[in-house]
Amino acid sequence: MNTLQRALALGFGAALIQALMLIAFAWPAANTAPRDLPLAVTGPQAALVAEKLNQVSPGGFEITSPADEAAARQAIADREVYGAIVTGGGAPRVLVASGASPIVAQQLSAMAQQLSGVPAAAVEDVVAADPDDPRGGAFGAMVLPLVMSGIAGGVLLSLLVPTVPGRLIGLVTFGVVGGLLSMAIIQGWMSIVPGPYLALAAVAGLVSFAVSGTVVGLATAVGQAGIGIGALTMLLIGNPFSAATSAPEMLPQPWGAIGQLLPPGAAASLLRSVAFFDGAGAVKPLVVLLVWAALAVALLGIGFVKSRGATPAPATAPESEPVPA
Incomplete structure (x- = not known):
């Protein structure tokens, strides 16, 4: 292989690596969405909320139904779920854990507003990220x-x-x-x-x-x-x-x-x-x-x-x- 051939081969190889890096880094970021995301739903309206979630985001959540709010909080602390929706006693409340994933916590908070129908839904961060790095x-x-x-x-x-x-x-x-x-x-x-x-x-x-x-x-x-x-x-x-x-x-x-x-x-x-x-x-x-x-x-x-x-x-x-x- 002469100098010209080697230069062409190296340039082509570098371009291929560049293309692979763009795919590897940009594709996941452009396709971020819940896919069987573990989520707890509890309370008297749990079945109704779970059905609504499956309609809004088919396949987006893997929903479990803990016995009560305390069990849902424990599931979050044990990293079994990323958050929980607590029904009963008014508009649904949402428990999030920004320490597990700030992006998921933000999405669950936005979803809480849709579920409650009020501008400021009740959201509690039960395992918060570090105060000096709230967005992770x-x-x-x-x-x-x-x-x-x-x-x-x-x-x-x-x-x-x-x-x-x-x-x-x-x-x-x-x-x-x-x-x-x-x-x-x-x-x-x-x-x-x-x-x-x-x-x-x-x-x-x-x-x-x-x-x-x-x-x-x-x-x-x-x-x-x-x-x-x-x-x-x-x-x-x-x-x-x-x-x-x-x-x-x-x-x-x-x-x-x-x-x-x-x-x-x-x-x-x-x-x-x-x-x-x-x-x-x-x-x-x-x-x-x-x-x-x-x-x-x-x-x-x-x-x-x-x-x-x-x-x-x-x-x-x-x-x-x-x-x-």
Whole structure:
């Protein structure tokens, strides 16, 4: 391939990546809407309200019917539902949880006005977002730097550290220091995420290890092509479908569900659980992150075994030929 052909191929490849990034980031944002969004409806008019919701938004809500308002509040606190509609005693009241998703809370608040028929419907935020970040914009923006820094750390370790043990040490160091430092900035300085500092730092560190470890592990196991595979997976699939600024049920399916099986989506869900819900709903995203971290270590092990097997045997000195008399 001559210089002109290489230039054309690289330009075409860059344009293709650009198109994929536009699709990955813009398509989910342009198609945000409830899709089987868990919602509780309780009270004497619960059946009527549920029927109306299904008519207005077919397939938009997965409606459950708790016994009473207390049970509905508990379901919100346990992250089983995003909100609740309480009927009886006048116009329906709506319970929301902006800590779980400010966008969903806003939509449920707007829906409350439609249901009640009054300009100022009764809406209560039972699990509120941080007062310094009421709309959740800073929280959503926090996930992308964690992913991007993880990719960057993985690339640097893959290119600059030649040995597998050295790469593993670098990953652990990055996870520990990165988690402590990032939460010191987010919680201590910016004060946009509540919750226990060490637990949140551990989550951030696990995310950093999982993302960078995937890049390093693939690079170690399959070569430099693994860097691109790992980075593009996290950037083009994991980040836009993480639902960090909305909710998995607000994204086109099955991409919303797939996003929760990748480190960026699991990171957003786990951080919300730890910060706002005292750990409720944390098991699934925690398991996802631990699986990715274990996969990274396994890939490093595979690369280590391959490197040991490919080590050339020491060359033997050639036998000297006899000098003719």
